[in-house]
Amino acid sequence: MLEVPTELVTFVAELLAAERLARGTRAGTRALTCEKQAIFALVWLRERRDVAITGKGLGISQATSYRYLSEAIDVLAARAPNLHEALYRGHDQDWSHVVLDGKVVQTDRLRVKTISKKGRTIDAWYSGKTRDFGGNIQALMRPDGLPIWVSHVEPGSTHDLSAARKHVLGALAAAAARGLPTLADPGYEGAGHGVNTPVKQPTDGAELDINTRTATCSCGHYAAWASAASPCSPGAGARSNRSPSAQAGSARSPRPHSCSPTSNTTTSPTEKTSVALRYRR
Numbered sequence: 001m002l003e004v005p006t007e008l009v010t011f012v013a014e015l016l017a018a019e020r021l022a023r024g025t026r027a028g029t030r031a032l033t034c035e036k037q038a039i040f041a042l043v044w045l046r047e048r049r050d051v052a053i054t055g056k057g058l059g060i061s062q063a064t065s066y067r068y069l070s071e072a073i074d075v076l077a078a079r080a081p082n083l084h085e086a087l088y089r090g091h092d093q094d095w096s097h098v099v100l101d102g103k104v105v106q107t108d109r110l111r112v113k114t115i116s117k118k119g120r121t122i123d124a125w126y127s128g129k130t131r132d133f134g135g136n137i138q139a140l141m142r143p144d145g146l147p148i149w150v151s152h153v154e155p156g157s158t159h160d161l162s163a164a165r166k167h168v169l170g171a172l173a174a175a176a177a178r179g180l181p182t183l184a185d186p187g188y189e190g191a192g193h194g195v196n197t198p199v200k201q202p203t204d205g206a207e208l209d210i211n212t213r214t215a216t217c218s219c220g221h222y223a224a225w226a227s228a229a230s231p232c233s234p235g236a237g238a239r240s241n242r243s244p245s246a247q248a249g250s251a252r253s254p255r256p257h258s259c260s261p262t263s264n265t266t267t268s269p270t271e272k273t274s275v276a277l278r279y280r281r
Contacts, residue, residue, distance in 0.1 A: 012038035041072030102160035127156030
C-alpha cells in the first residue's frame with residue numbers, strides 16, 4: 001500500500017521512461033520496470049525506509065537500490081525551479097514574504113579536514129550544532145511553509161549564515177527590492193538587505209517600538225514554523241496541525257497571503273486515496 005495519488009506514480013514513471021530513452025537503455029535490460037522503480041523511489045520519499053531492505057523486497061541488490069533511487073531523485077530534481085524562478089513566482093503570485101531556514105542533514109562520517117576560525121584542524125563535515133556528522137542545506141519556504149527551493153549541500157561545519165551568503169543572499173536582496181522580503185531566525189542576523197531577523201531587546205531597558213516588536217514576533221513565529229515544515233526536518237512529510245494563520249502577513253509587508261496553508265498543498269479526498277499497486281513485471 002502506497003498512500004499517494006496514482007497520477008504521481010504515473011508521472012514519476014514517465015520521467016524515468018524519458019530518462020531511459022535519452023540514455024539509450026535497451027528494453028528488458030533493467031531489473032525493474034519504470035513503474036516499479038517509481039514505486040520504489042516514492043516508498044523511500046514517503047516512508048524513509050531502509051534503502052537496501054526496500055530494494056531487497058523488489059529483488060534488487062543494495063548497489064542497484066541506491067542507483068535506482070538516485071536516478072529517480074535526479075529526474076525529479078531536474079523539474080524543480082531554480083532560485084530565481086522560485087522567487088519570481090512568489091512575486092508574481094503576490095506572496096507577502098518567503099522564509100529562509102537551514103538544516104544539518106545527517107551523513108556518515110567523512111575524513112575531509114578543514115581549518116577552523118581558531119586555526120585548528122577539524123572534520124569539515126562535523127557539525128557542532130548537531131554534534132554529529134552532517135551536511136548544511138539552506139531552504140526557502142513560501143508563507144504557508146511549503147518548500148520552493150533547496151540549496152546544494154555544504155559541509156556540516158559551515159554556519160547557516162555562511163552557507164546562505166554563498167547560495168541565496170544575493171537573490172534575496174534582489175527579491176526584496178521587488179517587494180518580496182524574507183523572514184529568518186536569529187542565526188541569520190547580519191544577512192543584509194531583504195532578510196528580516198528578530199531584534200534583540202536593548203540592554204539599557206528601553207522598549208522597542210511597536211513596528212519593530214511586530215516584525216520580531218513575525219520573524220520568530222514564521223521561522224519556527226519553517227523549521228518544523230522544512231524538508232530536512234526529522235518529521236518531514238508528516239501531517240501537522242500547526243500552521244500560521246492564513247490571514248497573517250509579514251510585519252514588513254502589509255499584503256495578505258495569496259496562498260493559505262491549505263492551498264495547493266493537499267489533494268481532494270477523491271484524488272488522494274490509498275492505492276494498492278501489485279508488483280508485476
